[in-house]
Amino acid sequence: xxxxxxxxSTAPVPGNGGPPPSEFTINAPSSxxxxxxxxxxxxxxxxxxxxxxxxxxxxxxxVAINAQWKYLYDQGGLIIVLRNADGSHxxxxxxxxxxxxxxxxxxxAKDRWADWSLLPxxxxxxxxxxxxxxxxxxxxxxxxxxxxxxxxIREVTWVFEEDGIEEAWVGVYxxxxxxEGGELPVNFGHLIVDTV
Numbered sequence: 001x002x003x004x005x006x007x008x009s010t011a012p013v014p015g016n017g018g019p020p021p022s023e024f025t026i027n028a029p030s031s032x033x034x035x036x037x038x039x040x041x042x043x044x045x046x047x048x049x050x051x052x053x054x055x056x057x058x059x060x061x062x063v064a065i066n067a068q069w070k071y072l073y074d075q076g077g078l079i080i081v082l083r084n085a086d087g088s089h090x091x092x093x094x095x096x097x098x099x100x101x102x103x104x105x106x107x108x109a110k111d112r113w114a115d116w117s118l119l120p121x122x123x124x125x126x127x128x129x130x131x132x133x134x135x136x137x138x139x140x141x142x143x144x145x146x147x148x149x150x151x152x153i154r155e156v157t158w159v160f161e162e163d164g165i166e167e168a169w170v171g172v173y174x175x176x177x178x179x180e181g182g183e184l185p186v187n188f189g190h191l192i193v194d195t196v
Contacts, residue, residue, distance in 0.1 A: 002052045004171070008032065009047035020049070020191055026076065027183040028174035033100055034079070034093055035177070036114040037172050043177075044089075046081055050171030054158065055082060057195045058134055059186050061170055062145065064189040067126035069098035073177040075106065076186030078132050080140070081169035092171065094142045096121060105130070107154040109143050117154055122146070129190075134160060 003017035014024035026047050058080070065076050077095010084090075090110055097106035097118070102116040103126045121128055122144070126159040129145040130153075140159040142149040170193060174186035 004049055004051050007048045007050065007169070008045055009049075011047070014049065022190075023042050023187065023189045025185050026172065026174040027185050028076070028176045029183055030176045030181055031179050032175045033073070033177040034091065034173060034175060035108070038112050038113050046173050046175035047171040048081070048169065048171055050081070050166045050169035051193060052169055053195060055162070055165045055168040058160075058168055058170055059196050060130065060131065060133045060192065060194040061175070062131040062190070062192045063172055064127065064129040065095050065172075065186065066189075067096070067174075067184060067186040069103045069126050070097065070184075071176065071178045071181045072098060073175075074098040074184050075177075076188075077106075077172065078130055078172040078183075079169070079171060079173045080132065080159065082159070082165045083167050084164050084168065085166045086164075087149060090162065092132070092140060092142075092159060094132060094153070095173075096126065096128055107151055107156075109154075109156045111158060119144075119153060 014020040032046040035043045075097035079093040081091045094107045131143045140156040142154045176184040
C-alpha cells in the first residue's frame with residue numbers, strides 16, 4: 001500500500017508516511033472546508049491525511065474522533081476522495097460536525113454537488129467512532145460503532161460504480177470553515193484501513 005500523505009497541510013505526516021500512531025491529531029486552520037453547494041460554492045481546502053489506492057481495493061476504514069467542537073461547522077472524520085484523470089473529484093465524508101448548537105454525526109456525499117445528513121451524537125458528547133464499509137451489494141455504508149454494535153447511518157449507492165477514477169484517497173480530515181478561533185485540533189484514534 002502507498003504511504004500516508006497530507007494534502008492541504010504542510011504539517012509532518014503522523015507516522016512519517018507509515019501507519020499513523022494509535023492516536024494522532026490534525027490541526028485544521030480556520031476558513032478550511034470540504035463542501036460544494038450550488039450555484040458556485042466549491043471548497044476543498046481542509047487538511048486530509050490519506051492513503052492512495054485503486055478504488056476497487058477499498059474494503060473498510062474506521063476511526064475514533066474527538067475534539068473540543070466550539071464554532072459552527074467545526075468538523076472532522078473519515079473521507080474518501082475519488083480522483084478523476086481530468087483532475088476533478090467526487091467525495092464522501094463522515095464524522096462529527098458542530099451545528100444547531102451541538103455536535104452531530106454528519107455524512108456528506110458530493111457527486112455533482114454535495115448533500116448533507118445529520119444525526120445527534122447518541123452520547124451527547126463530542127466523540128464517536130465511525131466506519132465506512134464497501135458491503136457485498138456494492139454500496140458504501142457508513143456506521144456508528146459503539147463497542148461491538150454497529151448502527152447504520154447512511155448508504156451511498158454510487159461510489160463504486162464510477163467510471164474514469166484514476167485513484168481513491170482514503171483517510172481522515174479536519175476542518176474549521178469559520179474564520180474565528182484559530183486552529184481546530186481534531187484527535188483521531190485507532191485508524192484501521194482494510195483493502196481487498
